[in-house]
Amino acid sequence: MDSAFVEKVTSTRMFTDRLAVVAGAGRSGLAAAHLLHRLGAAVRIVDANENLTESVLEGLGPKAQLMTGPFCEEQFAGADVIVISPGIPVRRIKPFIGDLPERRIISELELAVWFADEPKIAVTGTNGKTTTAALMEHILQESGRTVFAGANYGTPLSEYIVNRGQADVLVLEVSSFQLQNCRLFRPQAAILLNISANHLDYHEDMDEYVAAKLKIFERQSREELAILPADMKDRLDPASFTRAEVKWFDGTAFPEQPNLPGKHNRYNIEAAWLALEKIGLTRDEFEAGLKTFKGKPHRIQNIGIVNGVRFIDDSKGTNLDAVRAALNSFEGPIRLLLGGVFKGGDVSELITVMEGKVVEVGLFGAGREHFEPALKDSFKISWHENLEKAVRTLFANSSAGETILLSPGTASFDAYTGYAARGDDFKRIMEELS
Numbered sequence: 001m002d003s004a005f006v007e008k009v010t011s012t013r014m015f016t017d018r019l020a021v022v023a024g025a026g027r028s029g030l031a032a033a034h035l036l037h038r039l040g041a042a043v044r045i046v047d048a049n050e051n052l053t054e055s056v057l058e059g060l061g062p063k064a065q066l067m068t069g070p071f072c073e074e075q076f077a078g079a080d081v082i083v084i085s086p087g088i089p090v091r092r093i094k095p096f097i098g099d100l101p102e103r104r105i106i107s108e109l110e111l112a113v114w115f116a117d118e119p120k121i122a123v124t125g126t127n128g129k130t131t132t133a134a135l136m137e138h139i140l141q142e143s144g145r146t147v148f149a150g151a152n153y154g155t156p157l158s159e160y161i162v163n164r165g166q167a168d169v170l171v172l173e174v175s176s177f178q179l180q181n182c183r184l185f186r187p188q189a190a191i192l193l194n195i196s197a198n199h200l201d202y203h204e205d206m207d208e209y210v211a212a213k214l215k216i217f218e219r220q221s222r223e224e225l226a227i228l229p230a231d232m233k234d235r236l237d238p239a240s241f242t243r244a245e246v247k248w249f250d251g252t253a254f255p256e257q258p259n260l261p262g263k264h265n266r267y268n269i270e271a272a273w274l275a276l277e278k279i280g281l282t283r284d285e286f287e288a289g290l291k292t293f294k295g296k297p298h299r300i301q302n303i304g305i306v307n308g309v310r311f312i313d314d315s316k317g318t319n320l321d322a323v324r325a326a327l328n329s330f331e332g333p334i335r336l337l338l339g340g341v342f343k344g345g346d347v348s349e350l351i352t353v354m355e356g357k358v359v360e361v362g363l364f365g366a367g368r369e370h371f372e373p374a375l376k377d378s379f380k381i382s383w384h385e386n387l388e389k390a391v392r393t394l395f396a397n398s399s400a401g402e403t404i405l406l407s408p409g410t411a412s413f414d415a416y417t418g419y420a421a422r423g424d425d426f427k428r429i430m431e432e433l434s
Contacts, residue, residue: 015041024085031158032108086177107181112157125193139289176212189275196321217242262329298423308400315423317407320345326407332357339364340410347374362390366414
């Protein structure tokens with residue numbers, strides 16, 4: 001980003017004498033707060049966590065406020081704009097915002113893109129977002145271009161703006177949470193990888209979830225590109241949600257890559273190619289970067305072999321469609337680890353892909369009531385109070401040539417701070433077994 005442009009943005013002071021309420025004091029919320037402060041706003045941070053201290057207000061000026069505890073009218077009183085963090089549904093704050101127009105409730109991503117004029121590639125979908133974004137980041141860097149990659153994963157875009165970043169291209173992984181509260185977001189190339197049941201603990205139903213995902217295309221013009229999965233042609237009518245040029249991908253443009261196994265990754269690769277082609281990369285540049293990409297941790301990652309038993313960490317597999325993709329990446333025999341905070345979907349739909357491949361299921365932690373009734377008549381199954389006990393049981397039952405696959409199909413927050421911590425614990429257990 002041109003430094004003169006950033007200086008112009010931050011000197012605009014478009015929120016002077018305005019009160020901006022930031023709901024949620026996570027990384028994206030604090031990034032939004034700092035950008036709002038640069039734009040002249042008085043910032044009030046509200047968060048349900050009563051243990052937060054005023055240290056979160058550092059650098060936000062003398063008018064900054066922190067209000068904690070359950071959301072209430074007092075926290076949002078007088079707001080001219082509300083920036084809502086991912087994970088907080090708008091319906092949670094609606095009872096407390098009075099007559100503030102809903103258009104003044106925006107996501108941190110929406111705030112940041114107002115001030116980002118670089119070419120933008122955005123990717124969304126139930127599964128594969130982070131891998132696809134990381135692949136594009138790597139290939140762009142290998143081609144000699146400077147890249148910012150972030151938004152939903154890694155660095156919030158507001159943080160990039162505040163730090164006066166300078167990149168040739170922005171690669172943005174975006175979630176339904178962020179998109180639901182975007183109105184002007186307009187990427188040059190936008191990718192929808194797939195849609196399956198997910199985040200139904202956040203969205204009211206699948207219709208709301210799909211509508212949020214499709215907002216990635218809403219503001220695009222005919223000069224921009226919408227990239228869609230061919231296996232959803234019968235479900236999606238692009239004319240109803242975008243004016244952009246449309247290209248469909250079916251996973252046939254590239255052969256399977258050793259560093260990105262599975263059919264689902266062939267889809268991710270082709271979608272990435274269409275987006276990067278749109279902004280000027282050549283096929284040769286793309287293929288050169290593709291060959292050197294190593295993948296991301298906790299995403300169908302081979303972490304080791306103990307006594308001939310292979311351990312695969314797919315802790316990022318937090319929904320049922322991700323489990324299906326992981327199972328399709330390997331031959332049996334597989335001993336499958338499932339468990340955690342269930343996010344929706346029909347578990348019985350896994351049976352077809354599991355049959356003839358999965359020889360045992362180890363359930364751990366929360367979610368037993370969703371998995372056990374659906375699977376107990378088809379597979380050997382056991383439940384354990386934690387991941388370690390489940391892994392040790394499956395390993396004791398396994399033989400050389402088999403695979404122990406952690407693809408839990410759930411969020412991790414019943415026992416861990418996130419999927420990465422769950423994956424790290426899985427690796428620790430494996431190392432102790434060796």
